[in-house]
Amino acid sequence: MTHDFDTIIDRRHTNAVKWDIAETELPMWVADMDFATAPAITQAVLAKAAAGVFGYGIVPDEFGQAIARWWADRYHWTIEQPWIQFCDGIVPAISSLVRTLAEPGEGVVVQSPVYNCFYSSIRNSGRVVLTNDLAYAGGRFHIDWAGLDATLGDPRAKLFLLCNPQNPTGQIWSRTDLARLGELAATHHVVLVSDEIHCDITRPGSAYTPFALAAGGANSITLVSPTKSFNIPGLQTAAMIVPDADLRVRAVAGLNRDEVAEPGAFAVEAAIAAYTHGGDWLDDMRAYVWANQDYFADFVAEHLPALSVIPGQATYLAWVDCTGLTDDGTRFADFLRAQTGLIVNPGQMYGENTKGFIRVNLACPRALVEDGLTRLAAGVAAWPTALKS
Numbered sequence: 001m002t003h004d005f006d007t008i009i010d011r012r013h014t015n016a017v018k019w020d021i022a023e024t025e026l027p028m029w030v031a032d033m034d035f036a037t038a039p040a041i042t043q044a045v046l047a048k049a050a051a052g053v054f055g056y057g058i059v060p061d062e063f064g065q066a067i068a069r070w071w072a073d074r075y076h077w078t079i080e081q082p083w084i085q086f087c088d089g090i091v092p093a094i095s096s097l098v099r100t101l102a103e104p105g106e107g108v109v110v111q112s113p114v115y116n117c118f119y120s121s122i123r124n125s126g127r128v129v130l131t132n133d134l135a136y137a138g139g140r141f142h143i144d145w146a147g148l149d150a151t152l153g154d155p156r157a158k159l160f161l162l163c164n165p166q167n168p169t170g171q172i173w174s175r176t177d178l179a180r181l182g183e184l185a186a187t188h189h190v191v192l193v194s195d196e197i198h199c200d201i202t203r204p205g206s207a208y209t210p211f212a213l214a215a216g217g218a219n220s221i222t223l224v225s226p227t228k229s230f231n232i233p234g235l236q237t238a239a240m241i242v243p244d245a246d247l248r249v250r251a252v253a254g255l256n257r258d259e260v261a262e263p264g265a266f267a268v269e270a271a272i273a274a275y276t277h278g279g280d281w282l283d284d285m286r287a288y289v290w291a292n293q294d295y296f297a298d299f300v301a302e303h304l305p306a307l308s309v310i311p312g313q314a315t316y317l318a319w320v321d322c323t324g325l326t327d328d329g330t331r332f333a334d335f336l337r338a339q340t341g342l343i344v345n346p347g348q349m350y351g352e353n354t355k356g357f358i359r360v361n362l363a364c365p366r367a368l369v370e371d372g373l374t375r376l377a378a379g380v381a382a383w384p385t386a387l388k389s
Helices: 039-050 061-075 090-101 116-124 145-152 175-187 211-215 245-257 267-277 279-303 329-340 366-388
Strands: 084-087 107-110 128-131 135-137 140-142 157-163 191-195 220-224 238-241 317-321 357-361
Touching: 039 267, 061 084, 061 238, 061 267, 084 090, 084 245, 090 116, 090 157, 090 191, 090 220, 090 238, 090 245, 107 116, 107 145, 116 128, 116 157, 145 157, 145 175, 157 175, 175 191, 175 211, 191 211, 211 220, 238 245, 279 317, 279 366, 329 357, 329 366
Parallel strands: 107 128, 107 157, 157 191, 191 220
Antiparallel strands: 084 238, 135 140, 220 238, 317 357
């Protein structure tokens, strides 16, 4: 490994959402990393900044070329240039697509538990959340196919938001599952939007498949971004990939209406640098993060038997079943913060069917993982006393 992920970078007092907390607290919640980004990205940003002029920008051909080359080389998906549209971020794109492809009062299907911004994007737009809960059995999450068929068949359903790979469970959907999802969406004339922001952060040896490669792109939109993979969410850069020409016209019109298709000063250069020169850094980061994942899971299995880490194949997030201790993840997360200073996400954020879970961000130096586990163990030990109070 040629890159340093052990050095602790002091992010306090830098206007960082994650670290704008008390000095004694340890944040392992919001999904950004505590690693410096790939050197090539920093160099690209510094070169742009050196000019000292930050006017309106354009999206050059190199942006789409870098994306197409990355997906062809890594995931064997051939993307044609006209399919690619820059956007300011995946969440702004989702919100725009919800408003464009569903009318007020119409429904958008999600599979709970799922990324919390799916819910807010739907509700804030005046659309209806239609939930198809993932089934939890044998320590893993599975698609409830009969339930999904019924939900997509709801006359209100116009859009299906898929998380591939899945956040928060870390599930990588198989090519067979993705093809079946595509068939169901097409049968019910529901547009499928696949959020693939976590696709690069897979366990070494585990293969992610782009939805459109498995299922075809006639009825789908894929959203991708280097922001999670390279820890640059503050640069607001992403892309919408729409193979179908008619659907693309509608989707792009929506982005332009909502003013979320114009790049910030560093957005394009950072993405090109990431997808052109960031591969070695990404592979080192993946190896480091998955070593953290294994260390975390082994500690929990040995020392905290009331908890269970769900084995995932993607993301840098540990999804922890706490139902052996409590069925109220929000109360437990609040207790952990008050008692130990450890900040994690409660399962309720992602769906009502995972109230007894927490999500823990492990994209940080090993020393912080060790600190987090010490705090988690202290919280678990103190929890029975808290229940009596």
